Amino acid sequence: MKEPKITRIVVDEKVANQELVARYQKNNPDATVTRIELTEEYKVSMFRQEPTPAKREILLTEKQGHTVKQCPGTDRTYRCCNYHVINQTSNCPIDCTYCILQFYLNNPVTTVYANSEKLLTEVKEKIATQPRRFFRIGTGELSDSLAFDSSSDFSRDIVTYFADLDNVLLELKTKSNRIENLLDLDHKGHTVVSWSVNPQVIIDAEEHKAASLQERLEAMAKVQAAGYKIGFHFDPLLFHEGWEQSYPDLIKQLFQVVDPTNVTWVSIGSLRFPPEMKDKVLEKFPKSKIMFAELIRGMDGKMRYPKPLRLDMYRTVYKALQTYGGEDLFIYFCMESAEIWERVMGWSPEDNEHLDYLFAESLHRRFPGLMQEAPDRQVYDDGIPLHQDKADIPGF
DSSP states (O other), X not given: OOOOOOOXXXXXXXXXXXXXXHHHHHHOTTSEEEEEOOOHXXXXXXXXXXXXXXXXXXXXXXXOSOOEEEOOOOOTTSXXXXXXXXXXXXXXXXXXXXXXXXXXTOSSEEEEEOOHHHHHHHXXXXXXXXXXXXXXXXXXXXXXXXXXXXXXXXXHHHHXXXXXXXXXXXXXXXXXXXXXXXXXXXXXXXXXXXXXXXXXXXXXXXXXXXXXXXXXXXXXXXXXXXXXXXXXXXXXXXXXXXXXXXXXXXXXXXXXXXXXXXXXXXXXXXXXXXTTHHHHHHHHOTTOOGGGSOOEEOTTSOEEOOHHHHHHHHHHHXXXXXXXXXXXXXXXXXSOOHHHHHHHHSOOOSXXXXXXXXXXXXXXXXXXXXXSSOOOHHHHHTOOOOOSOOOSSTTO
C-alpha cells in the first residue's frame, strides 16, 4: 500500500511550532504549505471544497476539549466492551465503500491534531483515575491508525509513551502495511497491532486503497517478529458469493503466519450503517454491490443483514477461528445482542461491564507480566466515571 501523496498542508498558527508540523513538512517536501489563523469561517470554506483524491489536503490544528473518549457504541441492547479511543486524526484515505466515515466525515480535508503532548498527557490522567482497571485504548476510530504514519511518525511517539504506562494497552488498528516505524521501538509489550481483515475478493471490490491481503500478512509477520501482540477484526463481514469458503480460507492463512498465543483478541461483526448512508455509497461507489444485499433495520436503527444470515456467517467464522486458532482465543462480537452471543458461542456477557472484565481476565491469564495484579470483577462492575466525552460522531 502506498501512503497517499499529500498535496497541501494548512497549518494553524496555534500549532506552528509543534514537532508534528515539522514532520509533515519534512516528509512531504512537494506539498504546498499555508500558515493561517484558523477561524471557523476559514475551516468551513476548506471543508466545502470539491473532494480531492485520497484526502490529500491536511489541516494541522489544535485539539480542544477531551481527546481520550469512550467508544460511542450504540444503546445497551447490544454488547459494548468499554473500549476507549484517541481521535488524533480525523478522516481516512483508504476509502472503503462500507466505511461509516463516508457518511459522517464526507469532506475533502484530513484534520490532524498536532498538540500531541496534550493528548498523551490526557492518557496518563485518564488511566490514573482508576489504577486497578486495565484500559484498552485505540487510535483507529476516525482514521486508519497507520495510513498517514510515514508523514507523521506519530506511532513512534505513542508506542514509546504507552510502553511506560502500567494499566493500559494501546491498539493500532489498520488495513495498511506501513509498519516500518514500529519495528525498532521498545514497546515493552504494551502495544497491539491489529488488522481489519477480509478475503482478497472483498479487498479488491470494496477496500480500494488498502493493502492487499498478502501485504497485510507480510506486515503481521514482521511486527510479530518485533515482539508485538496481534489483533484481528472480522468487522464487517460482507456477504458475497462463496463467503462460506473464503472466510475459513482467510482464517487458515492468518494462522499460518500468526501464532495464536500472540493474538490478544478477535472481533466479529457484520455490515451495519445508518439508512441515510445508502444513497451516498451508491453515488460515490456505483460499482459496489454491498448495498444490494438483503438488509433490515436493527434495534439501533442501523441497517443490518437479517438475523439468520448473520448467524450463518458468524457460526462459520467462529468455527474456523477455533479450528485454526484454537479454543483459547478471546473472541467477541462487536455491537451484537446477547441472543447472538448465546446462539453462536453458547454464552453471553452479562452486560458491558462484564465484557470489559473478561477482556482483562483473558489478558492477565494469557500474557503473564502484562498486568500488575489479577483483575477484580467489582472494579469493572463499578463502571467508568464519565466526563462529557461523547465521541465526535454519533452511533459509530
